[in-house]
Amino acid sequence: MTSAYTTLTTFFHAHRTTAAQISILPSPSPSILISTPHLGIPKQCLISAFTHARTVFSSADDDPTTLLDATTILILAASEHLTAINTRKRLLLSSQHSPSEELVLLESFLTSPLPRHNKSPLLWAHWKWVVATFALGPGLYQELEVVQRSADVHPRNYYAWDYARRVVIARGEVVGEETVEMHLRFCWRHAADVGVWMFLGFLLERVRDCVVVERVLEEVMRFCDVAPGHESLWCFVRTFIGKLMEPEARGRLVGMLEGWIGEEVVGEEREKEKRLEERALRWVERFGIKE
């Protein structure tokens, strides 16, 4: 019978150029399930593989392939395994490992439905380091797409959205309308995700055209009709209205909000939404820029 360690390392060897979709299977599951690109690992198998990987890693064996295999499994079992990640950096720098293959493995970790890997600060920093060190240059949209897939499997993904900011900043101060539209489409499907809304705020701050900015803000505010009760949406809206808009535009949107608050509402859901709107208005009145 093949050990879990061997099955897993063989899988990763066979998938050096396509990202895998990895998940941990609930117990009790009999064996590792493979249906490319899907890899399902029972917890027991991961533990068994980790135990062997640890022994290998602690030994004096410094054969590159062995180290790559062992560190892959260590990181799979413990996303914040700093020393395993650093070992891979050293192998990359001494040309004993391929940077593009490293990005494929990282893409697997960052976009798979695993509990920790997709939001890992170390793994996002490692991705950033590989891209920068080897000038691999995926384009803006490709990088943002990886962020989105990561955010899909892990909502409110702090390190993913910070990486998205660095990617945008590296490409200049101004953001185009198409980038905003692309992200807005993602917002509609993730109304409860504060990371998604705050990134919209980050993008809008860098849009030169205030007509576009006001249009987007109004669109988001009206969205609460179909997605009521989202505190994150209102945190984004109130901050932007209060601190980042031209006085006239702010006046128009505040007026719209006051109008809604003045209306009668029926039902628990609408009551909750109204309270969020009232709180947002109070925040703007209290903390907003005063002319």
Place this chain on the structure above:
Amino acid sequence: TLYVEKHVAYIQSLDTRKDSLDYWLTEHLRLSGVYWGLTALCLLNRPDGLPREDTIAYVKSCQHKSGGFGANPGHDAHMLYTVSAIQILAIEEALDTIDRDHVARWISGLQQENGVFAGDEWGETDTRFLYGAMNCLSLLGKLDVIDVEKAVDYVLACQNHDGGFGMAPGAESHAGQIFTCVGALAIAGKLDKIDKDLLADWLCERQLPNGGLNGRPEKLEDVCYSWWVLSSLAMLGRLHWIDGESLVRFILRCQDGEGGGIADRPGDMVDVFHTVFGVAGLSLLGYQGLEEVDPVYCMPRKVTKKIL
């Protein structure tokens, strides 16, 4: 009730579980685990809960030639584990058993042009590491080896329009990052530079109807945020803005009354990370029988007062 004896027993048992998988799966953060356990024991009034000589020897075995500390022997040096090392030695009154200048030099080498700190030679930067550097160096009495003004400037550049702070300029506000930024400013004596009411308002919005605190809007309550949010409010002088009583009740509900330890929320599995932050939160809230905690350092106030 706080199950003091159960928590003490739970923490003391952690090092004995070398046959348990969790022990090896967390090897890469062991030194921080010891800091979390030791601090919790001190706050629970068991400062001798871990064997002093063994603990000091263990910490020293984690130090690299460079001066920095790794999470366990054989693990690479990093700011996070260096901070834990210094905090443990400070609590054990053993800072003189290491070469302070050596550690300080390693830390100062990690400060970047713009004032922030990297975690290690590989360059990941984050306000967590900036706070770590300030925490560590102030305990060592060596803040002068870094450019504090630049560090403060960087922190201020991380302030957002909602009053919060992120991991870098422009990053989203997050209770954990807020703790690191407010803590760094507190150590530098520059809390007057920020809008405290605005930030405290954001922090108070973290409290949920069940009394627990979350880290960002629309997230679940988590005991560790009882620390990050609460200590930030304490440093801002606005601890009373939160409903302390319902928070105490929430933290107590997160305990495991059988095996000891505290979990992120009621019914979940416990770990030493949530145990220390639950106990520290209770201490800040004035829960009877606990040692006073220092909100800037998450260490016994007795210890920090003596050193600083």
